[in-house]
Amino acid sequence: MTTSNNRRNFLKTAGSAIVPVLMPAGTLFAATARPQEAPAVRPVRFFGDGETFEPEDYINELAKLNAKGRIERDRYGTGGVVAALEKKFTEITGKESAIFMPSGTMANQLAIAVLSGESSKVFVQDTSHVFRDEADAAQSVFSKRLYPLAPGETYFTARQLQDTIESLPNEEVFRTGIGAVSIENPVRRTDGRQVPIDEIRKISTYCRSNNIKLHLDGARLFMASAWSGVPIKEYASHFDTVYVSLYKYFGASAGAVLCGSKDVIGKMGHLVKVHGGSMYSNWANAAMALHRLDGFEERLQSAVRRSEEIFASLNKIPGIRVSALSGGTNIYTLELAKEIDGRKLQEKLNKEFNVRMPRPNDKGQGQLMVNETLLYQSADYVIDAFRKSIR
Template sequence: MIELRSDTFTLPTDKMMESIQAVELGDNVYDEDPMTQRLEEEVARKLGKEAAILMPSGTMANLASILAHCPRGSKVIVGDESDIYIYEAAGASVCGGIMYEPVPTQLDGRLAISDMEKAFPIEPEDPQFALPSLICIENTHNRMGGRVLPLSYLQEVRTFAEMKGVSVHMDGARLFHASVALGIEASEIVSYADSVQFCLSKGLSAPIGSIVAGTKEFVQKVYRLRKMLGGGMRQTGIIAAPGLVAIQHMIDRLNDDHANALRLAKGLSEIPGIDIRVEDVETNIVFFRIDHPRHTWQTFVQAAREHGLHIGELGHGRIRAVTHSGVQTADIDQALLIIRKLMS
């Protein structure tokens, strides 16, 4: 089976499995797991932040970050196509009494400054209105097709946030895809955000875990919130060890995933009945639509599965294919053969 539904299906490398066997363990709730400490220090250094903390998942990482930034009764500005708004179960409202203020997401993943401006009341002292306390941006942007936010835009958001007196959190689940695509260090990208989370368990291929980074004071708040949310884990070295391997050895190879995604997109563009914008493919995510009298997206996805190709729908009837370390160039070519057969 060729697995293109998500890069969450990546499996740990042999080196990661070996690191788990050899790791020295301690109780991380007591902050005594040496490998976790090493991973957090390495990530903080790599991102140019004061501190970092290991989290069980990206959802908890984003939730704890929002709770750390926002007082109860305030608003968090999010994109209406963002993972935080759509896929994370309204956690900030449920757990923190924080209101989501969705604004339109542009085709390239940006939130227009003019749209964010509308989330701020004209009379901030009017007690009728909840006040924004945080802007969340997503980089790369999942539902917009793995698009990378330009540095010039990140600077605009930073300037706007400072003018409004609010913080910026970056949901960087696929942060290092953006770094590789732009050919710059991740630290430069996250310098425009007060906090960031990224996933070890997507393109970086570790089996579990995400990281939050920011100031020492901020990370200490997240540390307390992680415990409250049930994320205080014990011998986390078995998570941290493969995570460190991911950080040290799995970033540069993301270029291969980007090349395979582009190869897939170009191949799809040559198949009648496939609607795709090749120019939108910047990292490892490919979106396309089915425009064929024989198929709906539902029948197409089912037929593809029966022929050995796993893909899925991700909003608005679009089919998503995600390349990762478990997919080789030969798999891309085989996937294109399957799709050609289904569309013929």
Template sequence: MSDTELLARCTTILPGHRPRRPAEMFSAMAAWCEANGISHDVYGEGALIQDFERKVAELLGFEAAVFCISGTMTQVTALRLAAMERGKAPVALHPTSHIFVHEGSNYQLLHHFDALSVGDRHRPWTAADITDIPDRLSAVSLEIPMREIGGQLSAWDELEAIKAHCKQQDIHLHMDGARLWEAAAGYGRPLAEIAAGFDSVYVSLYKGIGGLGGAMLLGSSEFVARAAKWFARQGGKLVHQSPYVVAAAMQFDARLASMPPLFRRTQFLYDVLRDHPVIKVNPAAPQANMLHLHLPVSRERALEIRRKLAAEHGIWTFHRINHGVLPDTSYFECYVGDNLLDTPDGRVREAVALLAAELAAAIG
């Protein structure tokens, strides 16, 4: 039986949100459009998209926002503009930045900007990571939270110090806010307070929000207008962007309202995991509704355990898993979404205990 077939038979799925089938998603979109009298935009012009852009801009405390079909395009464009404004001085990126890890050197091959890898790849930035750089910088791009290290956040006082330094030195401070919605619960602060002091912010409309795709870039009216022109130059303006906007807008408020309960569910999961030290957790305490679980077995053995738990108990423990740094270790990301929120406490405890027992048996 394939993994896809096993997953379909599982009654308990721990990570993520329950995916909607295309027919289900499109039906919900059609009903929402009918109820709200929605018309298509034309190359980004229209009430639907422009009202949603204003809503997101006001929520985060910015003058303006513009939709872009791709988060990858959104980020490198914002940083390119910042570099162009400052003599093409380099951009500071964390070693785990999405731009380094997942974007195939686009910033370099497409001549967007020069980049410096700054900080410890296993830790979020401190202010000293930025203030100690001797080079002139055009921009600093800070991911909130940092996905590749388990959803960690820079400490609030460190973040405030980074903001102050960038303002004093005329360094464009950009936020990779792909999961900013999740970070608000972790910081325990309003979105606008977190975003205050940034010159631009990118947010995703499909990760925590659950849309079909797309992103928004926020900043001053002048900066956003320039970015929109560059999106068009790069083929990022579709004749109708409304499907992507509808898919996000129709559930935006509900998804934001779900973030505090998801964070509380993450805290519950941490409590469960404390009883099973064979599973190591990063970060040590929840900072967003995501975490990394480190296992004392190889990636291949972990996949065998996943198949066994799925076949024998109907439990799906993780989606993707990575090789660990040490031999015969592995780790996976757990995003706490609707699946874990809707699973009874006892079943969560059972699932974690079964995983821990298999791991203990595997290492003797």
């Protein structure tokens, strides 16, 4: 199920509203904070999947790591912190091998291309990043035919996949072969909703019994795990390859890691070079991701518990309603009563309490996203900030 507030619409409608809260803190908060409610050094942000750094902060974080001797450079993605990061991801996912890549799109596309071999058909969700947001790379670069299933829905079922595949001989004259199946989980275009683990198990069982390879676009897989309680290894075990983003919640400025068997991952280094993704130095992104990865799952689970406490209290305030999405992860809906001015609420939270949220629309509707920045202040502080900002 989708909502009108998917990522693209959200950015279009909320982008201008978020700009003020992204301004340098010195400009935004000068002479506005009350002494007894001094803004936190780091803001609590109800948008985004995790911590992000401005250039100066990013450099300072790396400087601290380097001073501790925790940064060793790589050369063309070999050795140093890149090798350490890849090893960490094999441990997390349970896969034999892993490789750093410059982008998630490259990770998805190369995985699908290698898994499908000479066969051209690749089954994907209609709402997936692979189908909607990768510039038709599968078709134009890799000669794959993406076959979208379950229009407008978060996921397709094993039955839908099986019925579609079994109907092909009656619908197409020439057999071109089933290449692979790609699943994104969770799905950002449906506001972070998940593919149920039971359905993943059924799809995996069907694919393996029919020698069909499976790829997981797990850019935000840690979000799915935190909200479902399903371990990363459990998710990964049902797929031949798994991609995880390094910048969405690990603080790196770019990068991705693709995990899989030694045979599949062993082919990737050459393909990365062929497609222009081989860079002399990758350590700046790898070091940040490796650093932020330590304890991340525990911090995210703590953020989930903190959000439950905050939202339960916010829902006791007249005029505010925060609701979880069915099958959702870290994106929640916000509804304000007509008498509450969403613009003023946002501005006061930001200026006086350093609590940042996207601006609600004219109907008082918006979204709140949960991430580890909720741990930068106590639940009571955040709840009190909302109460005072509404008054």
